[in-house]
Amino acid sequence: MRQTHSRLSRLSGSSTVLVRGAGVAGLAAALELSRLGLAVTVADTSPAPGHGASFYAGGMLAPWCEAETAGPEVLKLGLEAADWWEAAVPGLVSRKGTLVLCPPRDQSELRRFASRSSGHHMVDADAIAELEPALAGRFMTGLFFEREAHLDPRLAMTALWQQLEAQGVTFRLGDAAQGAESEASLVIDCTGPGAIDRVQGLRGVRGEMLYLETGEISLSRPVRLLHPRHPLYVVPRGGGRFMVGATMIESDDGGPVTARSVMELTNTAYALHPAFGEARIVELGAGVRPAFDDNMPRVVAEREHLPPGTDLAVAGMYRHGFLLAPALARQAADMAARRLMENKGDANP
Numbered sequence: 001m002r003q004t005h006s007r008l009s010r011l012s013g014s015s016t017v018l019v020r021g022a023g024v025a026g027l028a029a030a031l032e033l034s035r036l037g038l039a040v041t042v043a044d045t046s047p048a049p050g051h052g053a054s055f056y057a058g059g060m061l062a063p064w065c066e067a068e069t070a071g072p073e074v075l076k077l078g079l080e081a082a083d084w085w086e087a088a089v090p091g092l093v094s095r096k097g098t099l100v101l102c103p104p105r106d107q108s109e110l111r112r113f114a115s116r117s118s119g120h121h122m123v124d125a126d127a128i129a130e131l132e133p134a135l136a137g138r139f140m141t142g143l144f145f146e147r148e149a150h151l152d153p154r155l156a157m158t159a160l161w162q163q164l165e166a167q168g169v170t171f172r173l174g175d176a177a178q179g180a181e182s183e184a185s186l187v188i189d190c191t192g193p194g195a196i197d198r199v200q201g202l203r204g205v206r207g208e209m210l211y212l213e214t215g216e217i218s219l220s221r222p223v224r225l226l227h228p229r230h231p232l233y234v235v236p237r238g239g240g241r242f243m244v245g246a247t248m249i250e251s252d253d254g255g256p257v258t259a260r261s262v263m264e265l266t267n268t269a270y271a272l273h274p275a276f277g278e279a280r281i282v283e284l285g286a287g288v289r290p291a292f293d294d295n296m297p298r299v300v301a302e303r304e305h306l307p308p309g310t311d312l313a314v315a316g317m318y319r320h321g322f323l324l325a326p327a328l329a330r331q332a333a334d335m336a337a338r339r340l341m342e343n344k345g346d347a348n349p
């Protein structure tokens with residue numbers, strides 16, 4: 001490892017890595033690359049980082065809950081996420097767990113969720129009231145995933161951007177940086193849904209969300225409400241604001257939220273607590289989650305699957321962008337370092 005680092009430090013003066021895309025995948029990759037001592041430029045067509053799918057995310061770092069629908073790899077890779085984020089953007093990670101609830105008539109949903117996931121214990125009405133006093137008396141049983149965490153993606157993206165600038169990473173924003181490849185030793189595509197049609201095998205999964213504002217209730221942690229048709233979660237953002245998400249629609253349409261989705265999201269929020277019925281809708285938005293057929297994010301290194309002029313892509317983050325960006329950024333940085341050393345004729349790193 002030490003040998004690899006000394007070979008890398010020989011490269012770092014002469015090699016610039018261009019990261020296209022300043023969403024969670026791009027910023028995490030930029031951090032891991034700069035930790036290796038490489039010069040990094042991040043280019044994004046938006047005027048500021050974090051304005052793609054990352055803008056709409058719940059920011060849940062919930063590897064055990066996600067295992068309900070995802071394979072074991074998501075749990076394995078996601079375990080390090082909360083620690084990585086805490087180190088990267090200190091003070092922004094809340095480690096209060098996730099509460100999973102369901103109405104009494106849907107108890108079978110809770111049993112199914114419990115059997116398909118791990119890292120939880122059953123909670124009764126008293127324990128639910130202790131965890132979330134606002135929900136006292138409303139639910140008889142639930143699951144508590146106490147090791148899970150969450151963050152506010154918008155605060156995290158801004159903090160990471162500032163941190164990267166302070167470390168010397170160059171940002172080219174509002175700029176597609178066409179032609180910048182010729183100045184870079186290596187190009188990594190992190191353009192999220194922008195890579196659909198350019199990175200082979202990607203599709204879009206539309207996710208609609210809204211922000212509610214109410215002083216009537218407060219929550220300490222993300223609460224997932226199971227429902228056979230419209231499972232939903234509510235993530236507290238502080239200041240009486242709650243992010244309510246999210247639809248899962250097979251489409252790469254990032255256009256305005258539909259009336260039907262607003263009804264589904266607000267109905268389920270109302271089922272969690274009637275105070276949400278009087279809350280103000282302060283924001284509606286839709287993001288497109290980039291996904292491969294197996295919904296598993298990955299670093300793509302095969303040139304025939306990549307756009308011309310691109311060496312690697314961190315792609316298909318699906319519904320795991322914040323959860324899996326740390327692990328994939330590390331993989332991408334290691335692969336980038338290896339490629340750079342190979343290109344310089346240092347073929348045995």
Ligand SMILES: Cc1cc2nc3c(=O)[nH]c(=O)nc-3n(C[C@H](O)[C@H](O)[C@H](O)COP(=O)(O)OP(=O)(O)OC[C@H]3O[C@@H](n4cnc5c(N)ncnc54)[C@H](O)[C@@H]3O)c2cc1C
Binds near residue numbers: 044193195209318321
């Ligand atoms: C409603 C919703 C809720 C979610 N909740 C969670 C959650 O709780 N936890 C979790 O882990 N994940 C969650 N996700 C998933 C997560 O948001 C995505 O996986 C993640 O944001 C994808 O990140 P990305 O960096 O790949 O793409 P993006 O965030 O879309 O970033 C791509 C960037 O590339 C830029 N770009 C595009 N084309 C170009 C180009 N040609 N040149 C330069 N720049 C370009 C864009 O402007 C953008 O800034 C959620 C997603 C949605 C939609």
